[in-house]
Amino acid sequence: GAVVSQHPSRVICKSGTSVKIECRSLDFQATTMFWYRQFPKQSLMLMATSNEGSKATYEQGVEKDKFLINHASLTLSTLTVTSAHPEDSSFYICSASSLGQGDYGYTFGSGTRLTVV
Amino acid sequence: AQKITQTQPGMFVQEKEAVTLDCTYDTSDPSYGLFWYKQPSSGEMIFLIYQGSYDQQNATEGRYSLNFQKARKSANLVISASQLGDSAMYFCAMREQTNFGNEKLTFGTGTRLTIIP
Numbered sequence: 001g002a003v004v005s006q007h008p009s010r011v012i013c014k015s016g017t018s019v020k021i022e023c024r025s026l027d028f029q030a031t032t033m034f035w036y037r038q039f040p041k042q043s044l045m046l047m048a049t050s051n052e053g054s055k056a057t058y059e060q061g062v063e064k065d066k067f068l069i070n071h072a073s074l075t076l077s078t079l080t081v082t083s084a085h086p087e088d089s090s091f092y093i094c095s096a097s098s099l100g101q102g103d104y105g106y107t108f109g110s111g112t113r114l115t116v117v
Numbered sequence: 118a119q120k121i122t123q124t125q126p127g128m129f130v131q132e133k134e135a136v137t138l139d140c141t142y143d144t145s146d147p148s149y150g151l152f153w154y155k156q157p158s159s160g161e162m163i164f165l166i167y168q169g170s171y172d173q174q175n176a177t178e179g180r181y182s183l184n185f186q187k188a189r190k191s192a193n194l195v196i197s198a199s200q201l202g203d204s205a206m207y208f209c210a211m212r213e214q215t216n217f218g219n220e221k222l223t224f225g226t227g228t229r230l231t232i233i234p
Contacts, residue, residue, distance in 0.1 A: 024211055032219055043208065044162075044224045049215065085165040088217075096223070104150065105212075107223060 002097045006109025009072050012085055013116055021079045023094035028107075029074035030096035035067075038091040038111075049078055083115045084116040120144065121211050121225035127229045130199050135182070138194040138228050140209030146170075150212035152193040152222065153183065157205045165207075168192055198229075204232045 003026040007116045013019050023033060032051050038045040041086035048064075050071035066088075068080040076098075081088055093111040122141045130136040142151065149170045155163040168176045168183045178182040184193040196203060209225040 034221060045227045046221055046223070049219050051219070052198060055205075057207040057219075092158070093162065095162075097220070104151075104152070104164075104167040105220075106164075106165075111162075113160065 001100075002026075002096075003106040004030070004094060004107045004109040006094055006101065006112060008108060008112055010113045011115070013114070015085055015116055016083055017075055017083055018080055018082045019114060020085070021081075021092055021094075021114075023077050023079075023096065023098045023109045025027075025098075028098050030077070030098050030107075032097040033071050033077035034071075034095040034097065034106075035069060035077075035079050036093045036095065038093065040091075043091045047079075076087065081114065084114070086116045089116045120208055120213070120223050121209055121226050123209055125224075125227035125228045127231070129233055130191045131233050132201060133198055135171045135197045136199050136203075136230065138196070138207050138209075138230065139191070140190045140225060141189070141191045142198070142209075142211050143190060144211065144213060146213060151183070151185070152210040153181070153192075155203075156202060156208060156211060166194065167185045173195075189209070199232050201234060203234050204230060206230075 005024045035047045038044045047062045048056045048058045050069050052074050056069035071077040092107040096107050120143050151168045153165040154228045166176050166178045168185045182195045191197045206227045208227045210222045
């Protein structure tokens, strides 16, 4: 079946540094990538949607200069948290979409737990 | 306005019993899709079952079935013969169109299911 590999699974970084999270679709071409954030004991909140080769579209309230998304190829999308602060500590998870692939079109990565100290 | 509502924050069920997790949704689109995901403590999102708005029959996948009542806008998940490994967070989600022509998943707040031996 369709697989999305997300790395790293866990990262601890110092306040003020940047962190990059990668999502790769291993056996299919992801035309669209969704990035979600999940705070403890809460639901998944969509941060942004990116189509390959286009600029990402961000949900209301999400700072595009802080959360940089790159979707340069059909198999790779990255989320960079710039100048991270403790309030950015969260679980980040990607979901790749391609019609005819995955579970009715959506395949999730395994998530990245970010802790900013 | 909340588009996906899960009214049960937590449920405790005896092993081997059946359990129903509630989900109601709100949309004016005639075409939509409803999903259920399981999220264990490790964080990954495990796809369980899908129901399309035009599907005439309720979806079933092994021990999982979806009680789809379109007029009431409800899509409850039924797990038969519950097992200890079913203990997890369960999310209902709806696929909907965005203003930018994409389709995205919107999640409910989740239900934490605990199976008691």
